[in-house]
Amino acid sequence: MMDENKVLMTGNQAIARGFYEAGGQVASSYPGSPTVDILQSVKDNYKAEIYSEFSVNEKVALEVAIGASFSGARAMVSMKHVGVNIAADPMMTFTQSGTNGGFLLVTGDDPGMASSQNEQDNRIMGKFANMAILDPSDSQEAKEFTKLALKVSEENSTPVMLRITSRLCHSRSAVELCERFEPEPDGFEKDKSNFNMIPPNTFEKQHSMKSRIEKLQQKAVNMDINIFEESKNKDFLIITSGIVYNNIKELGLDIPIYKLGMIYPLPIDKIRELSSEYKNIIVIEEMTPFIENELKINGISCEGKKYFSFTGELGIEEIEMGLKEAGVVKEVKYALKKNDHAVPRLPMFCAGCPHRPVFDILKKSGKTVVGDIGCYSLAAIFPLEVLDVEISMGSSLGIMKGIAKANALRGKAEPIVAVIGDGTFFHSGMTGMVNMLHQIDPKDNMTIIILNNGTTAMTGGQHTASSGSYSKEDDMNVDMRKLLEGMGFDRVKIVDQFKYKSAKETIEAEMKHNGLSVIITTRPCALKFKVKEPQFYVDPQVCIGCRKCVKTNCPPIQMKKYEGIEKLKSSINPDMCVGCSVCAQVCPVNAIKRSK
Known part of the structure; x- marks a missing residue:
């Protein structure tokens, strides 16, 4: 029977709980799988003690948390791995300045790309930004590492990254609940040398960052989150971290393991000491050989990606196969059989999804269509297969313009369409939209369709800046048409895509129009707003x-x-x-x- 002080939590929920217990006061995010439920859990459970918001993008979310930290509050910002790219500009400078209140950046990496367009390893981003990086292995550690990260941040005046993966975000394990610590923020104290990151202040900060990492590396040796499990076997030592550790333990091997809780900076002196006791060091980690490379840089002989894949998740089957190749085990007991994979399910738009008629019209048109990130990304795959390009948040507008201009230089001007959702438009599409007005040729035939369904649907229905037009509960109601006209767009059409024939006529007319035009659709997300009419x-x-x-x-x-x-x-x-x-x-x- 589970202890009454323990509950089952996902990794996301545990991080929210850890932030609450640590006395967190300001939390921000932009919704993105696999981390979206961190802030949602804060909103659902701890809104009396913690101010929280889904900001319009990750950069703004990071800046909100930075401001809170500067004012002495414990702050957390969470985002998926590619969201850190959006936030990188302020992040790379903020890590130079000293924090006041504890600052935590949670990044959700996605080995295997279950819900992402790439598989970037943000441990590299953390090192690049000179941040300490913690890597929990289960929900209990996710909670405790959240609390520890804020403590480390305050004691060392540094932002700290908590790096988790999709499997840990969504899997459940027991978490022990504790009381909340109530900090007393001391407010914003003016310090131009610390908060104004311009020369000559930044020269000194470069040396401060280097010194900070060196001190953390010395402290890492004695951190109890770096755990050494001994064994009589002296032939091999496994070094690992995160949820991969639990998969290794499932194999029940009698082999020494050094489980790292802090993966940057590494406790190099401790690992160097251990390396003298063991013949072979095997590093087991998902995605890039981050730990492996750090050891090799420091002259510690080891192997890792020689035996384990650089992409995807490492389950017990993949780990056992790699260990067999390395000579650690002789027989394989958990080999994945070819027919063990689940039957694939075709991703589809929801019943009543307002995107469907738009893409049905575009498919029949046969025109080149540049897509963006959101539910409408499904239009790239079977059976619709409408989108010809799909790269990143807000990229559709710049890419469409580049294609159109290149085609014009070849004397092959032809209609091209870009589609973008309202959440993505406010996230990173507005800058690309303004840039459309630069050097426009009347012969450029470009049609932009903004799919305004009033929500960030793919991640669970969080608000956008125009959600207020569909729901009184949302406090933001930006009039998209007025915004575009204020930018300088003089050809903006509004369509109800459920009036199929008139929507088709408008879209086809705009695709024939020589010049730049914008179409805004008006139907809300059927799932978020529970649209239901007689069937x-x-x-x-x-x-x-x-x-x-x-x-x-x-x-x-x-x-x-x-x-x-x-x-x-x-x-x-x-x-x-x-x-x-x-x-x-x-x-x-x-x-x-x-x-x-």
């Missing part, structure tokens, strides 16, 4: 089986065999249908009708 049904006697409704990629629609009818006809699952009406509008014979 539709198919009259099989009228249906001709043309599958035009099926091609809209709506989950409730499928072909089926009706009794007494030889040909397959379409059908609509009434439990899934939310009554958006798009299928009825594309049906050429009016076989799809709304129920009473």
